[in-house]
Amino acid sequence: MVSTLFFILLAAPAPCPPLAAAELGCADAVEVMEGGCPVRRLCPADAVAQGFTLLDLSDQWTPTILTEDPSLGEAGKQLYRDNYLKLANGQVTDRSVEERARTDRFLEPYGIFPNFSVLRDRLADEARHTCRQAVVDEGLRSITRTLSPYEDAASQKQRVKSVAALEAQFTRELVKRAKAQLFPGPPPPPDDFESLAGEKKWAASIAKWKKLRMRVEAIRAMQEHLRCDGLSRRPDAPGLFGYDTQVGLEMYQRKQMLGSRSHLDLETRDTLIEDSHELDFQALLRALRERVANAGGLIEDGSALGRWGQVLGRTLDSSEYRFPLPDVPLPNGAEDFISPATEAAARALGWTAPEDATARMVALGADAFKQPRMVAIKLPPPPPWHSAHMDLRAEVDRGDVWYDYPVTASGRLRTHRIERRPTTTLFVRYADRDIPLVRWPTTIGSWKDERLEDGSMVYKYKNSDVGPRIWRSLIASPTWLPPPSTPEDDMARPDGAGGYEAKTELFGPSYASAYGLVMLIHNKPVERKNGTIVYYDNGIRTHGSVSYRSIVRGASHGCHRLFNHLAVRLADFLLEHRPYTREGRIPAGYARTFSYKGDSVTLKIPDRGYGFLLDPPVPVEVLEGRIRSGRKKPPAGSFPAP
Numbered sequence: 001m002v003s004t005l006f007f008i009l010l011a012a013p014a015p016c017p018p019l020a021a022a023e024l025g026c027a028d029a030v031e032v033m034e035g036g037c038p039v040r041r042l043c044p045a046d047a048v049a050q051g052f053t054l055l056d057l058s059d060q061w062t063p064t065i066l067t068e069d070p071s072l073g074e075a076g077k078q079l080y081r082d083n084y085l086k087l088a089n090g091q092v093t094d095r096s097v098e099e100r101a102r103t104d105r106f107l108e109p110y111g112i113f114p115n116f117s118v119l120r121d122r123l124a125d126e127a128r129h130t131c132r133q134a135v136v137d138e139g140l141r142s143i144t145r146t147l148s149p150y151e152d153a154a155s156q157k158q159r160v161k162s163v164a165a166l167e168a169q170f171t172r173e174l175v176k177r178a179k180a181q182l183f184p185g186p187p188p189p190p191d192d193f194e195s196l197a198g199e200k201k202w203a204a205s206i207a208k209w210k211k212l213r214m215r216v217e218a219i220r221a222m223q224e225h226l227r228c229d230g231l232s233r234r235p236d237a238p239g240l241f242g243y244d245t246q247v248g249l250e251m252y253q254r255k256q257m258l259g260s261r262s263h264l265d266l267e268t269r270d271t272l273i274e275d276s277h278e279l280d281f282q283a284l285l286r287a288l289r290e291r292v293a294n295a296g297g298l299i300e301d302g303s304a305l306g307r308w309g310q311v312l313g314r315t316l317d318s319s320e321y322r323f324p325l326p327d328v329p330l331p332n333g334a335e336d337f338i339s340p341a342t343e344a345a346a347r348a349l350g351w352t353a354p355e356d357a358t359a360r361m362v363a364l365g366a367d368a369f370k371q372p373r374m375v376a377i378k379l380p381p382p383p384p385w386h387s388a389h390m391d392l393r394a395e396v397d398r399g400d401v402w403y404d405y406p407v408t409a410s411g412r413l414r415t416h417r418i419e420r421r422p423t424t425t426l427f428v429r430y431a432d433r434d435i436p437l438v439r440w441p442t443t444i445g446s447w448k449d450e451r452l453e454d455g456s457m458v459y460k461y462k463n464s465d466v467g468p469r470i471w472r473s474l475i476a477s478p479t480w481l482p483p484p485s486t487p488e489d490d491m492a493r494p495d496g497a498g499g500y501e502a503k504t505e506l507f508g509p510s511y512a513s514a515y516g517l518v519m520l521i522h523n524k525p526v527e528r529k530n531g532t533i534v535y536y537d538n539g540i541r542t543h544g545s546v547s548y549r550s551i552v553r554g555a556s557h558g559c560h561r562l563f564n565h566l567a568v569r570l571a572d573f574l575l576e577h578r579p580y581t582r583e584g585r586i587p588a589g590y591a592r593t594f595s596y597k598g599d600s601v602t603l604k605i606p607d608r609g610y611g612f613l614l615d616p617p618v619p620v621e622v623l624e625g626r627i628r629s630g631r632k633k634p635p636a637g638s639f640p641a642p
Contacts, residue, residue, distance in 0.1 A: 012359040013350060030054060032376045036350015036360055042376060052376035055295050055345060059089060059115040059369045063294060064572040065476035065518050065610075075584035079607055080477035080509035080517075087511070088115045098505035099493065100512045106255040109548045110511040111564030113287040116369045120361040122280045123354065131228035132276040139217025140269050147218065147264040149246035160239040163216050166209040170196060219245070222264055225272045226252060257286065259320025259548055267318055277354035284357055285311050288349075289342040293569055296379055297386060297576035299426070302336030304436040305329040309339030312346060312353075321563065323441050323552040326399070326420050330436040334383065341379045348377040385430035390577040392618050394471065395425045396542075396560050398444045398464060398625030403634055406447050406642075407459070413642040420626060421552065424542065424560060426570070440566055442542070444625075446555030449641050451487055458638035462557040465540050466624050469522040470617035472535060474571055474580070477509035478519045478543070478609035481590050491603065492596040500596050502603040509609065516544025516564045518571040519609075522620060542620075543567060575612060583611030 016037035024043055031038035032052060044054055066084055069076035083097050092101040101107065108114070114122075122128075170193040178187035188195045193209065196202035216239040223239075226232045226248040236242035246262045253260045256271045256279060271279060289311070293299065302308040306328035308317060316339075351357035361368070402416035424442040427434045445462035452458060482491060495501040505512040520542045523535040542560045544567030545551060551563055562570070574580075590605040 012363070013356055028374075030374045030376045033348045033350075034378075035347070036352075036356070038375075044374070044376075047376040051378065053292075053295050053379045055291060055375050055377050057116055057291075057349075057369055057373040057375060058371065059117050060085065060372070061115070061291060063290075063517075063568050064575050065474075065568060065612075069582050069584065072582065072584040076582070077585065078477065078610055079585060080610075083509075084112060084511075085115075087112050088118070090114060090118045098510045098512065099503075100505045100510070104254060104512075105251050107511060108257040108283070108286065109254050109259060109564070110546050111517050111544060111568050112511055113290050113565070114283065116284075116287065116361065119280065119284045119287060120358070120369070123277065123284065123358040124362050128228055128230075129276050132225060135221055135224040135228065136217075137221050137273050139214050139219075140221045140273055142214040143218045143264070143269060144266075146266070147215065147241060149241045149243075149249075149262055151241065153240070153242065156240050156242075157237075159212050160216055160237070163209065163212050163239070166205060166212075167191075167193065169205070170202075170209070173202075218264070218269075222249065222272060228276075229255070255283075256318075257283075257321075258318045260318070261549060275354075277358075281351075281354040281357055282314055282316055284351065285314065285342065285346060286316050288345055288351070289316065289338060290565065290569070292342045292345045292379070293338050294572050296341050296382060297573065298338050298341060298382070299569055299573040300334040300337040300383060300437050302334075302339070303328075303438045303440060304333030304425070305335060307336065309336035311339050311343045320549070320552065323421075325423055325439055325441060326397075328439060330425070330439060332433055333436045334438070337380070337383055344379050345377050349375075385428050385435060386577065388577065389579060391429040392574070392578065393427050393429070394542075394618060394620045395427065396442065396444075396464075396620065396622045397423050397425070398466070398623060399423065401444070401625045401627050402446075402629040403461065403627070403631040404629040405459075405635070405639055407640070411640075411642060416629075422560070422625070424562065438570075440562060441552045442560040442562055443545075443551060443554060443556040444560065445558035448555075448557055450638070452638075453484070455487070457641040459641045460638050461635050463634040464556075464558050464560065464622065465522065465524075465538055466622050467524075469524055469540075469620045469622060470535075471520040471542070471574070471620055472523050472614055472617035473521040474574060474612040474614060475515075475519050475521070475586070475609035476571070476612070477517060478513065478515040479508035479588065479605050479607060480506070480514040481588060481605060481608075482507065482592075482603075488594050488596045488601075491594070492601050500599045500601050502601055504603075507603065507605055509607075511564060512546040515541065516546060516561075516567055518567050519543035520571070520574075522622075523617070542570075574614060574618065578614050578618065579616070581613040581615055583613055585609075586611045 013036060019038055019041065022041060024041060026043035028044060029041040030044055030047055032040050032042055047054060062081060062084055066078050066081045068078050086094055086097050087101055087107055091097065092105050171190050174188060174190045193206060197206040219241050220238045223232065223235065223245055229252060231248035231251045232244060234244050236245045250262045253268060258268060258271065260268050308322055346352060350360045399420040399422040400418045406414045406416060408414050422442050422444045423439050425439045426437045428437055444464040447459055448462050449457050450460050491503055492500045493503050507513060508515065511517055521537055522540040523537055525533050526536050527533055540558050542562065544564035545561035546564065548563055551561060586608040588605050588608045593600060593602045
């Protein structure tokens with residue numbers, strides 16, 4: 001606590017001058033922020049009229065898709081809003097939220113950014129920062145390739161044992177020499193093993209020790225960083241990349257929104273070495289970015305040009321979220337408008353460096369963000385094509401498509417080469433030209449195994465429909481209704497009391513549900529003979545996904561999956577720039593009781609999600625892509641599973 005106060009006092013910016021009293025004709029006046037200080041108060045309507053953007057800093061903020069409409073009564077309430085707010089507040093162990101959150105802990109990659117109270121506490125946690133700074137990172141700095149947690153445990157133990165044995169041998173030799181006064185000058189310390197490297201007798205052993213030691217020390221340093229962050233439950237032995245270290249590293253990677261697998265790769269290495277104040281500050285900027293994009297109605301992130309901007313000199317997205325895409329830059333592609341807007345907001349709030357942000361946030365008090373806290377800030381001008389009703393359309397390029405059965409004659413799985421990944425591009429028609437606003441990686445259908453009602457497994461091709469479609473139904477916090485053939489093993493889990501319960505997060509609403517936080521249904525309008533329009537639904541959606549690593553390298557069951565936070569950003573953008581009708585909660589009335597291992601399990605799904613109806617819909621064209629297989633049409637029926 002003393003070190004935290006010292007850090008804050010040392011970095012504390014000059015106090016803000018008091019605001020002059022002013023008579024305003026509203027009870028909900030907002031502070032206009034400049035350079036970290038409130039400079040005046042305005043009524044919200046006046047602030048907007050004067051070109052300011054209203055930014056919600058409170059812990060009660062949610063994306064637009066989770067806002068409510070009291071005029072719709074019970075149907076206007078969001079089923080998932082309370083859970084979202086709890087998770088954003090770090091309440092991942094609350095029994096009322098989904099089970100998976102207790103394991104995931106950090107949910108940025110899943111589209112739920114921590115609120116500002118959580119981020120303030122991280123920044124001010126000087127005990128953790130001091131612990132991290134004390135870790136010796138020499139071993140981490142030395143590694144030049146990815147370290148895997150799946151290396152044979154016996155090999156790892158032998159490496160640690162060999163390093164310890166060699167060090168003991170070197171120590172004995174140096175101590176023996178010191179006692180015998182065999183050194184011409186002052187004897188080297190007993191741990192100065194490098195002093196033996198120039199001798200022929202010891203050169204090979206020193207070289208072997210150095211090679212083995214750096215890997216062991218890298219893992220030890222990683223373990224120490226994880227311990228400082230409270231991410232080590234049952235620690236593995238120092239230097240062993242075991243299960244607990246792997247689980248802790250996965251949580252750390254989610255905390256830093258790395259999008260990495262559970263390996264110690266070079267990008268993870270760099271964040272472990274980085275100062276933890278800086279890492280927490282970058283997390284603060286990422287959370288601020290989502291609120292700024294929402295408040296400013298922005299989606300243009302530079303992806304259409306393949307040029308993502310920086311915020312205060314920092315690149316906020318790891319390489320996973322800046323994956324190279326085909327045909328970028330696109331002609332007339334939109335530049336990054338979100339990054340400069342985020343930087344303008346950070347400067348207005350005085351969050352320009354870790355120490356400044358910490359001092360200003362702590363000075364506001366522990367409850368500063370728990371209460372309503374709306375401020376007015378000046379953002380850069382929006383793109384000229386922004387309006388309340390933008391002429392938008394989307395295009396899904398399926399990339400390389402393989403219809404051939406991917407199993408060899410011997411029954412082994414064959415991997416098809418994908419050189420051109422599928423993408424989703426959003427366009428606006430403005431000044432007689434198409435302007436690509438964003439281009440994001442997505443997925444298409446492929447070969448998937450499927451369990452039949454008799455329990456047998458088959459392989460089927462899950463196709464992604466080609467041709468014109470529309471986005472008409474936007475569903476927030478969507479649920480998935482499992483068909484009757486869904487195996488009970490996939491639907492039940494232990495309830496912690498000796499029985500079993502339904503895996504509610506799989507069905508939703510949940511960040512980890514099959515459709516993530518939001519989905520857009522791909523409808524095909526069909527006109528009947530009487531002139532009415534029906535909207536055909538073949539089960540294809542554009543939706544968020546909890547499986548964030550598969551977005552740029554995997555496939556789907558036919559849907560076009562997006563990173564969860566980008567799916568939310570897209571949905572919010574559509575609601576800001578297209579007319580819509582709020583449907584509210586869509587009844588499902590789904591209930592199913594089944595027996596699992598002698599226990600009766602009841603699954604109830606009351607709603608399909610929370611609906612918004614885009615009117616007019618947004619046109620979507622799904623391109624055929626490059627058919628690279630010998631088979632030119634998607635196969636029907638089932639095939640033997642590999």
